[in-house]
Amino acid sequence: MVTLTGETLTLMELKRILYDKEHVKASLGSMQKAAASRKAVEQIVQKGEVVYGITTGFGKFSDVLINKDDVEALQLHLIHSHACGVGEPFPEIVSRAMIVLRANALLKGFSGVRPLLIENLLKLANAGIHPVIPQQGSLGASGDLAPLSHLALVLIGEGEVFYKGERMPSLQALTKEGIFPVTLTAKEGLALINGTQAMTAMGAVAYLEAEKIAYQAEIIASITLEGLRGIIDAFDEDVHLARGYKEQVEVARRVREYVKGSKLMTKQGELRVQDAYSLRCIPQVHGASWQALNYVKEKLEIEMNAATDNPLIFENGKKVISGGNFHGQPIALAMDFLKIAVAELANISERRIERLVNPQLNDLPPFLSAEPGLQSGAMIMQYCAASLVSENKTLAHPASVDSIPSSANQEDHVSMGTIGARHAYQIIRNVRLVLAIEAICAMQAAEIRGKENMASLTKKMLEEGRKIVAFIKEDRVFSKDIEAMNKWLKENEVMITDQTHPTL
Known part of the structure; x- marks a missing residue:
């Protein structure tokens, strides 16, 4: 059970909620803060004070005063009018993350919703009821209005x-779980949709998958090193300490652990003086991507525990301020950084694939073919990898550099952070496919060299991989192999967990 406080949720806790289906609950203190905040909203309505989104319209309609008898209708109209997302729905796991993150934000006690609303969000998560939320339609400022409106629809049945x-009507699932729809009252509709939870949820899921494939990329690259008889000297700790980036040092250390004891690795001058950059610079390139991942993780964990709606209620209602915490710029920039960093893992992987299959660059059978000429071997697998990395270069164009004014120019600068997060996830899917291709080619090359000469850890990886993709004895439909390896990488951890030994 993960306890939400509005302040302390981590990516590792979120991972347990999303992937292990661990249940969630709210801390008593956070619910008390939410209740106090709600009382302040009720007093504002009773006194007829002019407060944005509580007794006024929204966006450009912020100057339109609303009669206190119409506050419930105002919130319902808000959800109905803003639920205009289009396109394919977010993956269920992202929808689940949105529920949890929205509840966590409301628990900070700045939003003025009834505790009942938070309780129902947590019931959705614990019952595995995930709103169907279209992916397209958010500008990433004023919050993720369209996606979160589709989430809010479920709460009202x-x-x-x-x-x-x-996939079913929400009321059908709510009835099965004994969850009663709510009638939204003052500020509650606005509090549900005025936030960055769509981009943050998509970003968190993207990060968790990116972290996994970054580790996987290292052991796959290590098998490639063995298949190409790479030079171990370039991974000497002194080289990396001399530069000073801890992530680079750590990548080099993990690669040394993976190839420890290998009879396939060489020393400089033994076969050649130095390797190509795609081999020699693995710590520098992968390490730089880890630097970006660490930055993204930091920003996501801040945003996961942030109050991002508007207005915010302070000092039990004595201070109610319309601000701009709904603006997604911090996550937009982080997602663009994530896109570039992860795309680079595929860029360098594809170059390693080329070195594995190109007979002009190695002494292996051309294209790792069983019968070069009669059989094409891995020739077109490299084509596929090249296509994927090219597509990533388009997707990696930063979304955050764009902005289109909305709401009659009241909202005149927006982040496009949700687009950035969605594109990051697409890139990550492509990267995993490229790594799957490298894994297939690297295993083939290492086995041609003789798996008895491999390091114990890489050999274990190969043996597990061979349960998924067989040795290439003749040409076959390699699309099936790529998809099988991709699925294996997605569903399994391949990483060093205790600084010494990987979990395969």
């Missing part, structure tokens, strides 16, 4: 959900 493997 409207919209659709994924539940136990089926």
